[in-house]
Amino acid sequence: MFVRSSILFMLLGAAALASAQETPYFITYTHHMEEPGSLEVALNPVAGVPKGGARHFTASSLEFEYGVNCWWTSELYLDAQKTGRDSALFTGYRFENRFRMLMKEHAVNPVLYVEYEDITGADRILKEVVGFDTFEDLLEPPDEARHEKKREVEAKLILSTNRKGWNVAGNLIAEKNLNGSPIEFGYAAAVSRPLVLAASPDPCSLCPENFSLGVELYGGLGEWRQVKLAGTSHYMAPAVAWSLPNGVTFKFSPSFGVNSNSNRALVRFGVSYEIPQLFR
Amino acid sequence: MKSHSFSGKGVLLLALCMAGCAITPPSQPAPREASSEIRAGGKLFAQHCASCHGVNATGGTRAPSLHTPAVEAMPDKALVQFLTDGNLPKGMPSWSRLTEERRWQLVFYLKSLKAI
Secondary structure, three states: OHHHHHHHHHHHHHHHHOOOOOOOOOOOOOOOOOOEOOOEEEEEEEEOOOOOOOOOOEEEEEEEEEEEOOEEHHHHHHHHEEEEEOOOEEEEEEEEEEEOOOOOOOOOOEEEEEEEEEEEEEOOOOOOOOOOOOOHHHOHHHHHHOOOEEEEEEEEEEEEEOOOOOEEEEEEEEEEEEOOOEEEEEEEEEEEOOOOOOOOOOOOOOOOOHHHEEEEEEEEEEOOOOOOOOOOOOEEEEEEEEEEOOOOOEEEEEEEEEOOOOOOEEEEEEEEEEEOOOOO | OOOHHHHHHHHHHHHHHHHHHOOOOOOOOOOOHHHHHHHHHHHHHHHHHHHHHHOEEEEOOOOOOOOOOHHOOOOHHHHHHHHHOOOOOHOEEEOOOOOOOHHHHHHHHHOOOOOO
């Protein structure tokens, strides 16, 4: 029953919407901004394989990414989740802005990311790991966890470079719960490359130039005055993206927990569609 | 003996030939012609640039025509660099997300346009 409903949940999302992001990342941001005036609509479901007795879950975020101009991208996320046989829950929203700090391409390109999120403790998107997040956070049943409000401000320093077809990106994350908890830190790093660097002369969908492979590594870094890698969770995630010429991109990435604090696996899917020049 | 020797040489020759056939690398793909690079660039243009510069690069309300003497006169390397950097304050995005090979293909296409 859970598997059927999870598949249905994902297929419905996949059928409804689609991004034209060429990197296959789900967690790590690069310095590539949304084109000015374009709106990218994406649905990114994640199926969780937790441990410690927590129930399997499926969560999804619906994303609207808009290029305000060439150096400013704005994004709204709406999150929902379904755990086991419980009913589906809307778990909150996130609003983020990314600002490219240098106006030309450099060896390393910094981008400043600022986000406000208003979510509940039942949120299961796990878009990043911060502080001392572990698999135990998911043990609380969603019906109880949803009463916990999380109003948080998050900042990221995004560093990214392109070299000989490769993209290498690193994100440093600082998150502050406005209820007075200490600042929590996290990281994400990734590398990716298209299968073929040059485009073929003829239109094609299944050709190697449309596929991009990569790997992400992300996890927590503790909190203020306790910055460390221990006591938190870390994941490694191979990732693939398939970008179609019509602006639809499909992505897939299974994240595997690499230490005892991590969940077993978080299997991420993504489908996105870019609508060019929507409000111009 | 002679016949045996001949037969041995024949077998050796045949074996060498077969070995040669087996280890000969597949023929190198012919160097891509300029026209195929231009077509590839045209395809990339349609995917990434046409929404602003128009399907035929003749410009639109959001971006100028690219059939201009300025584009024609610009050195290839400078044009690739311009695509890489964009002109962010003026609304031209950076295309560094495309590989350098694809940016060159775009330049081949842009250079094939005639100034109007």
